[in-house]
Amino acid sequence: MKKILVINPKGGCGKTTIATNLASYYALWNVPVALIDYDPQKSSLEWLENRTSDLGPIAGVDGSRGRVGIDKSMRRVVLDAPARCTNQQLQKLFKLSDVALIPVLPSPIDIRAAGLFIQELASEKILLNAKIGLVGNRVRENTLIYNNLQKFLKNLDIPLISSLRDTQNYIRAAEGGFGVFELPPYQAEKDIEQWRPLINWIEG
Numbered sequence: 001m002k003k004i005l006v007i008n009p010k011g012g013c014g015k016t017t018i019a020t021n022l023a024s025y026y027a028l029w030n031v032p033v034a035l036i037d038y039d040p041q042k043s044s045l046e047w048l049e050n051r052t053s054d055l056g057p058i059a060g061v062d063g064s065r066g067r068v069g070i071d072k073s074m075r076r077v078v079l080d081a082p083a084r085c086t087n088q089q090l091q092k093l094f095k096l097s098d099v100a101l102i103p104v105l106p107s108p109i110d111i112r113a114a115g116l117f118i119q120e121l122a123s124e125k126i127l128l129n130a131k132i133g134l135v136g137n138r139v140r141e142n143t144l145i146y147n148n149l150q151k152f153l154k155n156l157d158i159p160l161i162s163s164l165r166d167t168q169n170y171i172r173a174a175e176g177g178f179g180v181f182e183l184p185p186y187q188a189e190k191d192i193e194q195w196r197p198l199i200n201w202i203e204g
């Protein structure tokens with residue numbers, strides 16, 4: 001059972017988008033997958049409620065109320081973290097996880113905040129088990145901000161695994177309970193291509 005945490009204290013950076021799309025990728029390939037929503041706002045579980053029965057199943061788990069049990073048959077578990085976490089919660093989530101993805105929007109404020117978060121994780125000795133990677137989100141290539149993100153990341157020990165573009169595909173997928181992998185390939189070819197290095201890194 002591999003556990004993948006999606007976390008960043010910055011609100012709206014794409015945690016739920018990445019968590020739900022990742023879960024739907026596994027579901028599409030018939031990998032038994034659970035999605036634990038630690039956010040009291042329950043956006044991931046709401047997404048799951050809109051998922052139609054013709055799509056691969058995803059086991060939804062409410063993680064916002066203490067202890068959670070995960071069926072042993074699950075091969076992948078995706079953990080969608082809330083924006084605000086106490087240090088204790090951070091310790092717990094990172095200890096649980098094999099892989100952690102930190103989505104970052106390419107704005108100077110978000111980039112700085114992500115840097116502070118990573119420093120904090122290091123100084124609190126929270127970064128123990130999980131392999132950590134950054135994922136650029138809502139990125140328009142060749143913008144100045146994108147260059148800044150790359151420059152900033154070079155000063156960190158943490159790799160930028162991939163960048164996902166800003167597209168209505170994610171908005172549609174969020175509303176419909178599916179992922180970009182489940183869209184017609186001609187529509188989401190570019191997105192699937194951007195996910196490939198991310199999936200390879202998680203699975204590698």
Ligand SMILES: Nc1ncnc2c1ncn2[C@@H]1O[C@H](COP(=O)(O)OP(=O)(O)OP(=O)(O)O)[C@@H](O)[C@H]1O
Pocket residue numbers: 010011012013014015016017018039043081082083137138139164165166167168170171174
């Ligand atoms: N790559 C993208 N392209 C277009 N829209 C996106 C993209 N990523 C996220 N969004 C949209 O941005 C909004 C915020 O994304 P999301 O809910 O995934 O962030 P979050 O980090 O989970 O937020 P919160 O901290 O509130 O839990 C959503 O409306 C989502 O559909």
Ligand SMILES: [Mg+2]
Pocket residue numbers: 015016017039043080081
């Ligand atoms: Mg969220």
